[in-house]
Amino acid sequence: MRIAEASEACGLSAYTIRFYEKSGMLPKIERGPDGHRRFTPRLIEWLTLLYWLRETGMSLKQMRRFTTLAKAGDTGIAERRKILADHADTLKAKRAKLEKCEEVLAIKIASYGPDTKEDDP
Amino acid sequence: MRIAEASEACGLSAYTIRFYEKSGMLPKIERGPDGHRRFTPRLIEWLTLLYWLRETGMSLKQMRRFTTLAKAGDTGIAERRKILADHADTLKAKRAKLEKCEEVLAIKIASYGPDTKEDDP
DNA sequence: GTAGCGGGTTAGAGTTACTCTAAGTCAATG
DNA sequence: CATTGACTTAGAGTAACTCTAACCCGCTAC
Numbered sequence: 428m429r430i431a432e433a434s435e436a437c438g439l440s441a442y443t444i445r446f447y448e449k450s451g452m453l454p455k456i457e458r459g460p461d462g463h464r465r466f467t468p469r470l471i472e473w474l475t476l477l478y479w480l481r482e483t484g485m486s487l488k489q490m491r492r493f494t495t496l497a498k499a500g501d502t503g504i505a506e507r508r509k510i511l512a513d514h515a516d517t518l519k520a521k522r523a524k525l526e527k528c529e530e531v532l533a534i535k536i537a538s539y540g541p542d543t544k545e546d547d548p
Numbered sequence: 549m550r551i552a553e554a555s556e557a558c559g560l561s562a563y564t565i566r567f568y569e570k571s572g573m574l575p576k577i578e579r580g581p582d583g584h585r586r587f588t589p590r591l592i593e594w595l596t597l598l599y600w601l602r603e604t605g606m607s608l609k610q611m612r613r614f615t616t617l618a619k620a621g622d623t624g625i626a627e628r629r630k631i632l633a634d635h636a637d638t639l640k641a642k643r644a645k646l647e648k649c650e651e652v653l654a655i656k657i658a659s660y661g662p663d664t665k666e667d668d669p
Numbered sequence: 670g671t672a673g674c675g676g677g678t679t680a681g682a683g684t685t686a687c688t689c690t691a692a693g694t695c696a697a698t699g
Numbered sequence: 700c701a702t703t704g705a706c707t708t709a710g711a712g713t714a715a716c717t718c719t720a721a722c723c724c725g726c727t728a729c
Binding site: 440442443446450461462463481486487488 | 716724
């Protein structure tokens with residue numbers, strides 16, 4: 428699979444995939460005789476997971492750590508699980524924040540009401 | 549009110565408040581005779597709204613537009629309401645994405661299960 | 670056979686939104 | 700009167716992309 432298809436499949440742009448590789452957040456990617464990257468289904472799965480992690484705000488540093496552990500094999504599973512569990516917790520907090528903001532917006536929008544005049548700021 | 553208190557009250561760091569002022573996203577801030585900014589309750593309210601907007605991912609450009617409209621007074625209310633309503637929509641989408649990611653994480657975590665061995669990446 | 674197209678490759682510059690540092694001012698306190 | 704602590708500024712540094720420039724390679728069309 429070539430990079431355009433991989434990008435399509437995982438949700439990350441080709442730029443980002445190359446950037447992640449440079450930044451050491453991907454396992455070794457094999458190259459064809461023409462020097463082009465060859466994406467396996469397994470790699471696509473990995474990229475897709477990274478897509479979700481970054482899309483929900485995980486730092487590159489954390490993602491790098493996560494990949495390092497995965498490359499190391501079974502020994503890192505406990506820490507990998509912890510990283511994901513911690514991230515799930517921050518997602519819950521983020522969701523709460525979004526809900527809170529939706530409330531704030533609803534109130535603010537209502538204050539501009541159908542015929543109300545506001546005087547911000 | 550001085551900047552440290554303002555920061556405390558609105559949730560934005562003092563750095564960020566100064567940066568927002570430089571970037572034209574705040575109404576004119578009065579200065580004391582010592583050259584220090586003086587934060588009124590009205591300004592704090594404004595900063596707090598901006599805090600919520602940026603915390604939930606609104607771009608500076610959009611926030612700048614919003615402030616500009618607010619400075620212009622009543623004429624901009626319709627567009628301001630639209631900006632907030634649109635933002636509320638994107639928040640709903642974001643929330644859905646978070647939920648989806650929480651699912652993905654739950655599945656991945658389960659795959660590392662209490663005694664399962666995985667072989668990523 | 671070579672001109673051009675559509676993919677890929679790299680290094681490195683540009684962007685966004687902060688975040689921090691350096692160097693300085695001023696008011697109050699020991 | 701020196702130090703402390705809070706503020707001021709300009710500008711450097713950072714994270715995470717995002718894009719540009721310059722290039723290579725294989726293919727079809729003339």
